[in-house]
Amino acid sequence: MPGYGQIDRDYAIKLATTAPADDGPVWMINLMCYKERAEYTDGRETTLSGRQADEVYTPVGPLAAVGAEIVFVADVEDQLIGDEPKWDRIAVVRYSTRASFIAMQEREDFQTVHEHKEAGMDQTIVIGGQPLGFPVAEQQVAWADVPHPPSEEDGAYTMLHVIRFHDEAGATVTPDHMKSYQEVAGSVAVPNGVRIDGWFSVEGTIIGDGRSWHQVRFNTFPSRRAFMTVALDPDRTHAHTEHRDTAIADTYALGLRPSVNTLAASVGEIGPPLSQVLSEMRRDERY
Template identity: 45%
Template sequence: MTKLAGESGTGFKKRLSMSTSNPKYGTINFELVGRWLHLPAEEDGPFWALNLMKYHEVAQYADGRESSITGAEADDAYAPIGPLAAVGALPSLLANVTAQPNGEPDWDRIAIVRYPTRASFFEMQERDDFKDAHEHKEAGMEFTIVMGCQPLSTSEASKEDGELVMRVMRFVEGTTEAGADPEGVTPVAHFEVEGVIVGDKRRWDHVRFDRATPEAIAALTEVEGIEEQVITVLGRPFIERIVESVVKI
């Protein structure tokens, strides 16, 4: 009998089949999630979940309690470090956004987590410690996009190469690549987007992490072949092991 990737997340699969509701912070891509739940285990493998996060100014708890903490502080209380470790996932990047030259909405924080399999992603959703903390995410998050990605390339770059910049791109229809980057951009890690897990109706093709000089950052909005993109400049990361997460699978 063929084992399905989602067998370890059968509870999640049952809840999904019984509901078409969405969390208040985004729309679930039921088509993608359904494919993953029925993916044979032998075809499953690592994927990188990119999280773009926009917070409420003040946390909004579903039970109506008065709150004096920010949305970001509520998300800090949610931070599922234990559940992630339990399923073998590796937090690969966590950084606040310090500037956003392009794209909408205005994002507050970016994170990447490498999961060993899609099945492990569903397994985490069923853990009691994850579900118990999820109220804090619901309270803190105004909107999020979570997308599944696969690595295309990595390279070593240093702080001397400029600011850490993330770009999420959708190419012009009919094309599979953007134009050349301006001088002053040093690649760190580039990913192909498999699909949006939670978000809105927008489709994305590539995610790029680079180091870039101020002049290059200003020129990134002029790169050809891109229909839509989000460009964020990231502050000093709390966690930064993107390259390690790809190289040491």
């Protein structure tokens, strides 16, 4: 058992035993909290920080060997919602199959470098996700034309939402209250340049703290100022209290500064145009 989290053995079995005909890509979403100083199990002295030890670990070779790709890396700038631990970094790896994830764990070159992850990581959550349909704006606003475009001082800013709903069907069916919130939030976020990089349905948490999750969402804004404009909008804040808080049982909301972001390309565009989604929601008497 690793020192940085609990393995979900049921999900591990699913990853290892999915029939080839039913297998396919899986996105492993990593939330990472580092030790201040790396601690090796053999007691060796080191000047490495936990983050530096994890950077030594980064298994680029083993990942490439099994056909996997790192599609997102970001430092956590703001932990807006969610208690301990305080997360330091987020990464997403796309594996071509679930079997390839298991195959990597069994590789000798991966096991050799894994000691550095064990030394540097205090806590981690690793979530297996499948792409979930999301609303797509028919005409996106160019970032150069938004009120708060990216600059050298304030560039792309990604909001990560890790969500567990009260409704246990929430992994595949977004609850009505959350849909109502999305209608309001989307109407404010689109003019401010939001881009949805990917929404994911959680199929399992291979390493964590025993909690279960339903969805993971990555929404990128042209700048932190653009996000804050949306966050402070009075209509959005009212909808947050009335609908989002009602729908969600547990969540992290993290503001990230990505250094690698090919997440959207790895997922592809999924879902109907945003205007169609909003129109259908308005016609539905529940809204």
